[in-house]
Amino acid sequence: MIIVKNLKRYYGTGKTAVRALKGVSFEIKKGEFVAIMGASGSGKTTLLRILALLDDATDGEYTIRGLEVSSLPEAERSYYRLTQVGYVFQDYALINEMSAAENVYILSMMEGKSRKESYATALEALDKVGLKDKHNRIPDELSGGEKQRVAIARAIAKKPDILFADEPCANLDTTNSKQVLDVFKELNEKYGQTIVMVTHELWHTEYVDRVITLEDGNLVSDEIKRNREE
């Protein structure tokens, strides 16, 4: 589903250039739940942002379902972000002036669905993360874990091909982290959702199928934790 070949990302030029990714290659199959791990500064967040089309690679190829997406013009990237890719930010990134449901259904409206249809989609997504009864709450009225679940609902409401999550539990305690990871696991197992999650917590790998480890901008290991076909 995702093919990454020799992906590089440099910040700056010449001798002072920072090489965040030095040529990373891997493939991710449909329905896989993959964790990208590594120490701080290893390039894992940079890689995720490029995969989610939030940043550009300096060099290399990146295709989703055979489509070379890294060279798409901004308008098409925007459409791709809206329809094919879900992204969960570390700090939730919810719009504070919108309720949980509005944060979710705005994307369905952007896709051209009616307000009623969008609202139903949002409630369905919030139901999946266990927050249907709190659809009218604004982010300030929700706990950290609940905010992150709303962010997940926003990401999955449009039923994206791939869900990217950038350290989704970084700001959460263990209980809330488990809740979020359980949601991911259920999405992956029940709905076959492809998930790529950046994390630095070792215990999170218990939930995933595969762990890709980066070190200093290089891919140093690609370990299968659980074979889905077994």
Add this chain to the structure above:
Amino acid sequence: MIDDIRVGSLIAYCSVKRGNKKTLMFIVFVLSLIFMNLVFLPSMIGGMMVLFTGMMQDYPYGDIVIEPMDDNTYINNADSVLQKVRAVEGVRAATKRLDAGASIEHKQKVVGASITGLLPTEELEISQYPYIISEGDFLGELSRDEIIIGAMIAGTGFGSEIYDNLGEVRPGSLVDVTYSNGVKRTYKVKGIMEGSFELVDLNALVNYKEIEDVYGLEGSKATSVVVRVDKQGTEGQIKDKIREAGVNEQIFTWADKSETLIKQAMQSMGAIDTMSKFVSLIVGAALVLIIIYINVLNRKKEIGILKAVGITPRSIVLSYAFLSTFYVSLGILSGLILYFSLMFYFQANPVVFYETMEISPQIDPVLLIESIVTMLTLSVIAGILPAWSVSKESILKAIWGR
């Protein structure tokens, strides 16, 4: 595009519904002051225009004035002209006048003045002259050897210290008038007129027959025929009807006269008005832009997030256009309430100008519509420009707030 509009309006709606109400009130307050700045001074200047043109109508020109053809000093057979004019439908009253240049002397003080010879009873329906006598009485139909002196030249009214005056002339005082043809007459001052207007208070009035006698005029000559109409605004049509009635002299409406005389006097005022509008517009545009720009900068992260999740830049830009249009609409509404409150206050308590002239600001619907359209146009530009510039930035930079 429709989806962009729907999403843009949802973002704007949520922003207003759940945004900080104190900030909203402050923005609306500032915008209402900007709107006031655009409309208040022009309304005051409009009030001055109305005051001055009103004075021109009430004293020298009426609603329509008929003057001799270019080379002639007088209208010959003014009575015939009056007969034709009075027969025109829509004419309320008409009278003839004779103007002459003269010097007036009292106790060795001499001033130059324009003296108007008029028919006192006819003036009751034509001008305000009979109603502005501050001391003594107005002329009667049979008044001879009597004169009404303007307060400024009499030395009793406001402005006397600016101009040469006769020094405390009172009703009953005797003055010597030497006309431009050298004829000298002594008149008893019957009254002092005070119109708070230089064209009135620097003049003097005598009976029409006095001027006729002094200049030896026969056959009902006049330097002007002054006409009042039943309904304001019909002057143009009535002017045409007078022409059609066979009057071949020069015919002017008060507006025609304003274009020549008042317009000159108001040119400097008009320049101030134009400059004021221009400066207000620049200041208004800058303030609206600053307010919206700060608003956009505060929401830079939000714009980045919206882009990151797939909201199109066009929706984001539209949301700010809607938002700033909403702010400005509320600002205009508050500004209108403030404006009308001030207008009603100043109409009840006019601004006193030259100590005696009372200026009531004029509510000009065209000016209001122009200002509203200007403000709304500005709001759209002010909303679009900063949001467009931020929406073009990279998603990550916007989210990081850089």
